[in-house]
Amino acid sequence: MELIFEKCNHRQAFSLGKEFFPKTEFLQALQRKTPAELPEVSELDVVRHFTHLSRRNIGVDTNFYPLGSCTMKYNPKIADVVSSFKGFTQLHPQFLYSEVYHEHIQGALELVYGLEQLLSEISGMKAVSLQPMAGAHGELTGVLIISAYHKYYKNTHKKTILIPDSAHGTNPASAAIAGFQVQEIPSNSQGTLDLNSFREAMNDNVAGIMLTCPNTHGLFETDIQEIADIAHKHDAILYYDGANLNAIMGQCRPGDLGFDVMHFNLHKTFGTPHGMGGPGSGPVGVNERLLEFLPGPRIIKENDGKFNLEYPKNSIGKVAPFLGHFLIAVRAYVYILMQGSEGLKEVSQKAVLNANYILARLHSVFLPAYDRLCMHECVLSAMPFHDYGVHALDFAKALLDRGFHAPTVYFPLTVKEALMIEPTETESKETLDQFCDTMLDLAELARQNPEKLKEAPTTTPVRRLDEVKAAKELNVVRSVSKLKE
Amino acid sequence: MAWIPTTKNDEQEMLKTIGVPYIESLFQDIPQSLRLKLWKIPEALSEIETYQRLESLSRKNEVNAISFIGGGFYDHYIPAVVDYLSQRGEFSTTYTPYQPECSQGTLQSIYEYQTALCRLTDMEVANASLYDGGTALFEAVMLSVRVTGRRKIHIIPGLNPIYEQMLRTHTANLDLELEYSDDSTNCACIIAATPDFFGNLHDLTDIAQKCHSEGALLIVQFYPISLGLMKTPGEMGADIAVGEGQSLGLPLGFGGPYLGLFAAKKEYIRKMPGRICAITVDKQGQRGFVLTLQTREQHIRREKAMSNVCSNQALCALRALIYLCEVGKKGLTEIAQDCFSKTEYLKQQLSTFVPIINSRPTFNEFIIRLPIPAEKLIQTLKIKGILAGIPLKSLLEHCKTEIPCKDWSGTTYGEDGDLLIAVTEKRTREELDKLVEAIRTSIS
Numbered sequence: 008m009e010l011i012f013e014k015c016n017h018r019q020a021f022s023l024g025k026e027f028f029p030k031t032e033f034l035q036a037l038q039r040k041t042p043a044e045l046p047e048v049s050e051l052d053v054v055r056h057f058t059h060l061s062r063r064n065i066g067v068d069t070n071f072y073p074l075g076s077c078t079m080k081y082n083p084k085i086a087d088v089v090s091s092f093k094g095f096t097q098l099h100p101q102f103l104y105s106e107v108y109h110e111h112i113q114g115a116l117e118l119v120y121g122l123e124q125l126l127s128e129i130s131g132m133k134a135v136s137l138q139p140m141a142g143a144h145g146e147l148t149g150v151l152i153i154s155a156y157h158k159y160y161k162n163t164h165k166k167t168i169l170i171p172d173s174a175h176g177t178n179p180a181s182a183a184i185a186g187f188q189v190q191e192i193p194s195n196s197q198g199t200l201d202l203n204s205f206r207e208a209m210n211d212n213v214a215g216i217m218l219t220c221p222n223t224h225g226l227f228e229t230d231i232q233e234i235a236d237i238a239h240k241h242d243a244i245l246y247y248d249g250a251n252l253n254a255i256m257g258q259c260r261p262g263d264l265g266f267d268v269m270h271f272n273l274h275k276t277f278g279t280p281h282g283m284g285g286p287g288s289g290p291v292g293v294n295e296r297l298l299e300f301l302p303g304p305r306i307i308k309e310n311d312g313k314f315n316l317e318y319p320k321n322s323i324g325k326v327a328p329f330l331g332h333f334l335i336a337v338r339a340y341v342y343i344l345m346q347g348s349e350g351l352k353e354v355s356q357k358a359v360l361n362a363n364y365i366l367a368r369l370h371s372v373f374l375p376a377y378d379r380l381c382m383h384e385c386v387l388s389a390m391p392f393h394d395y396g397v398h399a400l401d402f403a404k405a406l407l408d409r410g411f412h413a414p415t416v417y418f419p420l421t422v423k424e425a426l427m428i429e430p431t432e433t434e435s436k437e438t439l440d441q442f443c444d445t446m447l448d449l450a451e452l453a454r455q456n457p458e459k460l461k462e463a464p465t466t467t468p469v470r471r472l473d474e475v476k477a478a479k480e481l482n483v484v485r486s487v488s489k490l491k492e
Numbered sequence: 493m494a495w496i497p498t499t500k501n502d503e504q505e506m507l508k509t510i511g512v513p514y515i516e517s518l519f520q521d522i523p524q525s526l527r528l529k530l531w532k533i534p535e536a537l538s539e540i541e542t543y544q545r546l547e548s549l550s551r552k553n554e555v556n557a558i559s560f561i562g563g564g565f566y567d568h569y570i571p572a573v574v575d576y577l578s579q580r581g582e583f584s585t586t587y588t589p590y591q592p593e594c595s596q597g598t599l600q601s602i603y604e605y606q607t608a609l610c611r612l613t614d615m616e617v618a619n620a621s622l623y624d625g626g627t628a629l630f631e632a633v634m635l636s637v638r639v640t641g642r643r644k645i646h647i648i649p650g651l652n653p654i655y656e657q658m659l660r661t662h663t664a665n666l667d668l669e670l671e672y673s674d675d676s677t678n679c680a681c682i683i684a685a686t687p688d689f690f691g692n693l694h695d696l697t698d699i700a701q702k703c704h705s706e707g708a709l710l711i712v713q714f715y716p717i718s719l720g721l722m723k724t725p726g727e728m729g730a731d732i733a734v735g736e737g738q739s740l741g742l743p744l745g746f747g748g749p750y751l752g753l754f755a756a757k758k759e760y761i762r763k764m765p766g767r768i769c770a771i772t773v774d775k776q777g778q779r780g781f782v783l784t785l786q787t788r789e790q791h792i793r794r795e796k797a798m799s800n801v802c803s804n805q806a807l808c809a810l811r812a813l814i815y816l817c818e819v820g821k822k823g824l825t826e827i828a829q830d831c832f833s834k835t836e837y838l839k840q841q842l843s844t845f846v847p848i849i850n851s852r853p854t855f856n857e858f859i860i861r862l863p864i865p866a867e868k869l870i871q872t873l874k875i876k877g878i879l880a881g882i883p884l885k886s887l888l889e890h891c892k893t894e895i896p897c898k899d900w901s902g903t904t905y906g907e908d909g910d911l912l913i914a915v916t917e918k919r920t921r922e923e924l925d926k927l928v929e930a931i932r933t934s935i936s
Binding site for chain 2: 008010011012018019020021022023027028029030031033034036037038039040042043044045046047048050053054056057058060061062063064065066067068069072074077079080081082083085087088089091092093094095096097098099100101102103104105106107108110111112113114115117118125128129140141142143144146147151154155158175176177179180181182183184185186187189226227229231232255257258259260263264272274278280281282283284285286287288289302304316323324325326327328329330331332333334335337340341343344345346347348349350351353354356357359360361363364366367368380382403404407412413415418432433434435436464467468469470471472473474476477478480481482483484485487
């Protein structure tokens, strides 16, 4: 498909109109030499171009999207509609930093306050800040809180963060970017954190431990109480990566499990759209002892019912310019209000039911990473097809031809040829059956005619792409000179 | 329950296949003692109830007055096609394009966004994308530290105090020395904003040369709409250009989601954070797009990654791209010119009776020093349906900035009467005149 930069036809889609405001000449010394070479196309060109582009994608709205660890559930449209109310979209954030304007933002502050309260209740944390702008940003914020806590108590020797080998890549990356050393802890044969290795690694230099629970094997960390006890004995902070909160919401709470600090992924658990990679939202929650280190400002409710700002005593400062991704918060708020207490519990129940159903239907053909019940996602391996020369990637590509998005492949790194499948609660049994039937069909094909799988996909807008060439030639920008050829 | 399609019958059949009697059996790994007993989550609301409750909440916010509020975030017009196209589910309900064959729409839009941003800034490469202007600046600083191996970060006075505070927060544990200075010796980078937070425009060409002779990087923080007229970061010799992309078709939205713009010289691409898309071919020789240089990223390199960023602002980047395509080459210049002309008109009208204290030419934002506290004027004008601007001192206090606060030339800001006023193409001559008259009346 043509690039929009290849449609240069000297048209103008948008204009301020003929009646310009009387022009004041811009200062010549500060002027750019030539205007930016942006497209010069009609509005219909723009509309057709982006509509055509959209048709070269598949999303939750069009296909089953069992991308493990990403919680690709249905994104309720009411949440999009509500978040586009003018009273939200056109509200200027700078009102926040001028008391004189606070009467203008009471509705927004009430919503932020309300969502923070709900998230605290859902997680068992003492307080929540909506500032972090994505999951990884929430992790970074959490680690900065851990750092501030230890600095405050002069635990300057605490420079290490322990992270399981099954963790998301963002965990070690966030810890490292915040200035900590990362030490990896292996998983045991049951797929959970190896307690002995953990004990050995634990010493007074450990600042914190980052855990996902259930972990990326889709398994609940059954030793969590002991892990928490050991960590706290060494004054290490226990961090909860909320990526998989969808599995336990309403069943148990990170705060009650012994976690001190955590982040939520509003775009996963609370159904806000993933938007081709973002925006997400990664609120951070803390228990009592970390309360004073939260990012500021925080929203408080005064006795007269008015909402106001407060800065925690030893706040780490600002991680976002204002209160985080407000319009995403609006969507998550809508989601929680409409699910209600029982709905939120049913979310985790059905998410876990669906994952176990897929596991049960596929486990005799695809090798489960761990042969036990799973939580919200199941990790299978394509190793049984190794001898046929068929890999996890081939299954992923073949699924695209059959009308499904692929599961996550080759993650977690602890499982060879991993196929990580997260169906979510919003998919029907019919869809799950179609998916499982297809997987079994592909397994049969892999044995009978492996070349067919290696050919896939054949029905997508493009076939398998040459990634080596892309990295070698590194054509990442359309140059202007090409345009004029 | 909302959005859960499983029927009672489905549930029974599925449990039978799994081989457990109850759904609760699936949660057996969670120790009983840790199970949730009680929580205070309200009962579910219907869609109608939710709509009505949220609508009434949204009405408690003021969005109808004539606004002159800026401070790095601006009330620009968003052409209709931006919302219309970006809301398509084929964009909004997808995630990171891990499977490129079914994500060519996303990938091509990223490639086009990279191209548009490079052409806007005259930089060589761009990523797609970072969270906001503040985190883009943090990532730029980290890149400069990786490239130079130095620890000193020099900031030219005039950086948005919100970004300064964000930068200090993000680097608190990193042994970096952040200080206000335009000395390029021995530092990893110099950070300079143009327009700066007070609205002053700077030509940074000389400082770029000084940086390069001393082995430091110049990070230019820019305002994308101003580049419809203004000398670009690339023309000035910037090594990294970062900015807040909100003005490119994103609603103010009480703080986000926004868009962190990040562009750089090509030599730094292997050390850059964030997603980058490249052109390639498929096995039949057809052009296609893939994410590239992924070994920079956290899902491959873990603690050795260039950044921890995973989810980013792809949909916001798409909005910015659609905006730039819709306004196009001529439209962007028109919009920038209109902002500038209106601002100059307003400055001229106001300067007859109140001092404008900027030390340099401005683009669409400037500061007046009122003989009365800025808050007092704001209160008076609110009644007339005008939001007069940002009381500078209050903002500086919220960002823990030392007051008075200096710009590069040494001019000081932050007195009680200092008011930051911003103008966009949405303001009409009548509205500008109304502001002038209201201020005149209030202070005389």
